[in-house]
Amino acid sequence: MEENFDPVARTRANYYTPGSPVQFVCVELLKGEVSGDHAVCLTFKNISRVTLTALEIHFKCKGVDGVILCEDQFEYRDIEVKPGESFGMDDAVFVTQKAITSVDVSLKNVYSGKKVVHLDAIKRVRLPAPRRLSPELQKALEARMNRQGMKYMPQVFENGWYCACGSFHPKEEDTVYCSECGCDRILLQNALNTLLQPEKKEPAPAAEPVCPAQSEADERTRVIGADPVPPAAPVRPAAPVQEEPTRVVSSFKAEPEAEATRVMPTPKLEKPASFEPVLDRAADDEGTRVIPSTRKEPVRPAEPEDYEEDEPNDARDSVAETLIRWVPPLTAIVCAAIALWGFVYYQFMM
Structure with missing residues (x-):
């Protein structure tokens, strides 16, 4: 009597066998609609580049209290699984009336025609748990x-x-x-x-502080009657405040008699030009003005030196100069002669 089984749970394998042409993918727990029996179906996948014809496995089914309910061998025979295809999901490897909590599967032998790959000695590798997305x-x-x-x-x-x-x-x-x-x-x-990647949002412009110096400048502007700077216009700290420069109002032109003395540039001379006061009596009503004189100071001829008084000094200087010039070479010649005489004396006289 055939019976329909409904899926109850499905769990992916958390380990794999390195170098195996077959991968254990998942285990599925089924329950009969009439009898209520529990069945176990295993799913495998061909990850090699050849067609598989048979597979031998060893499995263990455990109950709620951890007791092994069944431990047996199972063979998938007369199959033809191409690369990338899955198989085994339609075959029940174990049926029991007790609840099953876990299934352990070990790969034994994989066949591809007459070729066989033995997997008994290969140690299984546990896989890290996948991370769940939000x-x-x-x-x-x-x-x-x-x-x-x-x-x-x-x-x-x-x-x-x-x-x-x-x-x-x-x-x-x-x-x-x-x-x-x-x-x-x-x-x-x-x-x-x-x-x-986080979405890039345009940064909102920050409130720019008002420069205290600008506030004082605005106050000064209102005092002198200039156009004030609108208070709503923000002042950027990075850019210097373009304040209106203080305007210097030229003084009234003084009368000729009150005009300040002007200093005229003098030509470059060996000696600084002398400023001599020149009395200008052309107009008696005007006060005496001091005008810088541009006349060069007359160069006075150098007075001749009295060579008669310096003659004794010059004679002594010439003698000293002669001694300084000839004493060193004469001394060197005398020393060389003494050294040569000593050398000859010790070589031939002694």
Whole structure:
């Protein structure tokens, strides 16, 4: 009597076998509609580049209290699984009336025609748990990728990579496409990076402080009657305040008699030009004005020196100069002669 089984739970494998052409993907727990029996179905995937014809496994089913309910071998025979295809999800490996909490699967032998790969001695590697996305990020990623079930963070490890759908692809599979959801790993990662980047918002202009110096300048402007600077115009601290320079009002032109004395530039001479007061009596009503004189001071001829008084000094200077000039070379010649005589004496006389 055939019976329909409804899915109760589905759990992905948290370990894999390095170097195996077959990957254990997930375990699914089913329950019969009439009898209420529990059945276990295992799903495998061919990650090699050849067609697989058989698979031998060893499994353990545990109950609620951790007691092993069943431990047995199972064989998938007369199969023809092409690269990238999954199999085993339609075959129940164990049926029991008790509730099953966990299933442990070990790969034994994989067959491809007459070729066999033994996996008994290979130690299984536990996989890190996938990271769950937030509901908002999940919806955004599903909308961008136009797919459903994008619940997990795409991750790349040394031994493989996780897809957003939760499937793990070991490095032996050597693919960038997910065999379950069809996502491209690179496009998926780029889409997620785009969603994770914060939106660039234009910064709101900050309230610019009013310079106290400008306030004082405005007050001064109002005092002298100039046009005041509008208070609403902000003053940027970086730019200097363009204040109106203080205007110097020229004084009234003084009368000729009150005009200040002007100093005229003098030509460059060896000696500084002397300013001599010159009395200008052309107009008696005007006061005496001091006009700088541009006349050069007459150069007086140098008075001849009295050479008669300096004759004794000059004679002594000439003698001293002669001694200074000839004493050193004569001294050197005498020393050389003494050294030569001493050399000859010791060589031939003694």
